[in-house]
Amino acid sequence: MAQPGARSWRRAADDLTGGWEQRQLWGHLAWQDIRQRYRRSVLGPIWITISMAVTAVALGVLYAGLFHNDLSVQLPYILVGFIIWAFISGCISEGSEVFIVNEGLIKQLPAPLSVHVFRLVWRQVLFLAHNLIVYVLMLVIFPQPLGWSSLTVIPALLLLAINGGWTALLLGIVTTRFRDLAPIIQSIVQLLFFLTPIVWIYGDLQNNPAVAGRARLVEFNPLLHFMEIVRAPLLGEPQHLRHWIVVLVITFVGWAVTIAVLRRFRSRVAYWV
Amino acid sequence: MSTSEDRPLVSIVTSDACVDFPIFDARSRSLKKTVMGMVGGNIATETKVPVIEALRDISLTLKHGDRVGLVGHNGAGKSTLLRLLAGIYEPTRGAAEIRGRVAPVFDLGVGMDPEISGLENIIVRGLFLGMTRKQMESRIDDIADFTELGDFLEMPLRTYSTGMRIRLALGVVTSIDPEILILDEGIGAVDAAFLNKSKKRLAELVERAGLLVFASHSDEFLRDLCDTALWMEHGRIRKAGEIEEVLAAYKGAQG
Numbered sequence: 066m067a068q069p070g071a072r073s074w075r076r077a078a079d080d081l082t083g084g085w086e087q088r089q090l091w092g093h094l095a096w097q098d099i100r101q102r103y104r105r106s107v108l109g110p111i112w113i114t115i116s117m118a119v120t121a122v123a124l125g126v127l128y129a130g131l132f133h134n135d136l137s138v139q140l141p142y143i144l145v146g147f148i149i150w151a152f153i154s155g156c157i158s159e160g161s162e163v164f165i166v167n168e169g170l171i172k173q174l175p176a177p178l179s180v181h182v183f184r185l186v187w188r189q190v191l192f193l194a195h196n197l198i199v200y201v202l203m204l205v206i207f208p209q210p211l212g213w214s215s216l217t218v219i220p221a222l223l224l225l226a227i228n229g230g231w232t233a234l235l236l237g238i239v240t241t242r243f244r245d246l247a248p249i250i251q252s253i254v255q256l257l258f259f260l261t262p263i264v265w266i267y268g269d270l271q272n273n274p275a276v277a278g279r280a281r282l283v284e285f286n287p288l289l290h291f292m293e294i295v296r297a298p299l300l301g302e303p304q305h306l307r308h309w310i311v312v313l314v315i316t317f318v319g320w321a322v323t324i325a326v327l328r329r330f331r332s333r334v335a336y337w338v
Numbered sequence: 339m340s341t342s343e344d345r346p347l348v349s350i351v352t353s354d355a356c357v358d359f360p361i362f363d364a365r366s367r368s369l370k371k372t373v374m375g376m377v378g379g380n381i382a383t384e385t386k387v388p389v390i391e392a393l394r395d396i397s398l399t400l401k402h403g404d405r406v407g408l409v410g411h412n413g414a415g416k417s418t419l420l421r422l423l424a425g426i427y428e429p430t431r432g433a434a435e436i437r438g439r440v441a442p443v444f445d446l447g448v449g450m451d452p453e454i455s456g457l458e459n460i461i462v463r464g465l466f467l468g469m470t471r472k473q474m475e476s477r478i479d480d481i482a483d484f485t486e487l488g489d490f491l492e493m494p495l496r497t498y499s500t501g502m503r504i505r506l507a508l509g510v511v512t513s514i515d516p517e518i519l520i521l522d523e524g525i526g527a528v529d530a531a532f533l534n535k536s537k538k539r540l541a542e543l544v545e546r547a548g549l550l551v552f553a554s555h556s557d558e559f560l561r562d563l564c565d566t567a568l569w570m571e572h573g574r575i576r577k578a579g580e581i582e583e584v585l586a587a588y589k590g591a592q593g
Contacts, residue, residue, distance in 0.1 A: 071428045090465040097454065097462070104453050173448040174466060175425035175440050332428040335421075336359055 077328040084179030091184035113195040146263035148196040155189040160233025161250040164241045168338040210301035218298035231323040261288045348438035348548035350400040355429035357393040392418040407560040408553035410570035416553040441516030446507035452496035463510045481509040512539040519547035523554040
């Protein structure tokens with residue numbers, strides 16, 4: 066046979082490259098998704114920025130009081146944490162229904178599955194870009210000790226997006242087959258919010274002898290490492306190599322597993338949705 | 339076997355292709371059952387998912403220039419066959435090889451967004467049909483003329499009547515340059531004058547397309563656009579051949 070079979074590695078790779086080639090389509094759709102959400106509002110997508118600012122300021126003030134921290138420490142920490150978290154949780158929770166919500170398109174168009182995933186990740190990237198405006202404003206009020214090493218935020222964000230890709234693709238395929246998983250994943254995402262240092266400052270807990278032992282457990286939370294590689298450069302904090310290593314390992318293992326799953330089940334998704 | 343030389347660029351070849359739909363009911367679609375099934379061991383027959391055999395042993399060779407009509411009762415497998423030929427369903431058993439860019443039109447409105455303007459919808463719908471943004475932008479005037487919607491194209495699609503939406507959708511669909519055109523019926527609900535106009539455009543579209551597969555209940559439409567036909571029954575090809583012959587056999591069997 067001239068054509069590779071439905072379960073070949075070749076077809077899985079073609080799905081990804083074919084999806085990438087259609088970036089005009091998913092790029093347009095992702096942007097449309099965002100405008101759609103704020104259609105007929107005067108400010109439009111600026112609302113993304115505003116709601117992030119409000120959340121970060123309110124929680125920054127609250128937790129600065131609760132933890133007896135200085136606002137100039139707590140607020141930037143929470144803001145950056147929330148910006149990263151919005152991206153991660155968006156990829157996980159929307160990824161867990163990416164093919165289910167696109168049922169109509171999947172049954173009507175012979176497009177690669179990855180088109181829907183690229184659309185989702187790109188939409189999250191656009192959200193992130195809107196949220197970074199708040200970060201820039203914050204820098205004016207609470208300047209951070211940024212330096213050349215802060216440029217590592219660029220590869221860090223790139224890694225974040227690359228990992229968002231496999232997460233959405235893998236979760237999308239699995240939840241399309243097993244519909245119970247979608248609500249389970251939503252609950253796990255909520256739980257992860259509390260287990261990841263977003264409102265609480267990881268460094269503070271490490272320095273507190275009463276909880277330092279338990280705080281170390283958070284190293285097992287993969288999201289910690291993603292948080293740290295993005296947050297440290299944005300706040301001009303010292304960066305640790307171990308976070309980068311963990312993230313790179315997760316990236317490779319995650320994509321390897323996802324491509325294996327894609328090879329095996331890619332052609333089944335149209336039957337399952 | 340060499341791949342591209344001995345066959346023309348546009349073709350659909352299937353051999354003994356079958357399409358089986360697993361039917362997961364609420365219970366078997368849950369993890370619980372699969373996990374329990376793995377633990378249990380010999381209740382495999384109970385955990386097995388029931389399957390609907392929508393298409394059986396479809397062997398077809400369609401090449402550049404073919405215009406194929408599809409007839410058959412509701413539920414005979416026409417739409418599933420179209421989806422197989424479009425590459426949406428890959429055969430569960432057997433093989434299907436599709437060469438060429440497919441433009442499937444099952445539903446005129448798929449990918450249309452009620453909140454964005456008619457003009458924007460033209461672009462999006464075109465992108466969905468495999469066109470580029472540039473190609474669609476160069477065709478906007480032509481589509482606008484055809485739809486006769488005028489200034490309404492600036493309005494969001496939700497303000498359109500059903501007829502206006504169909505005009506817009508037809509305008510976009512008939513403006514593309516597909517290599518393989520897969521058409522499902524449902525192009526009926528347009529007013530008579532407009533229908534005549536769209537027939538001409540539809541015929542031109544079919545002329546441009548390298549390969550057409552068209553499912554319809556309208557003999558007139560089928561005769562206009564196709565020269566051969568397939569009669570589907572119970573997920574199998576009952577008869578294939580010249581259009582008049584197949585239509586006569588199909589009508590005879592109904593008679």
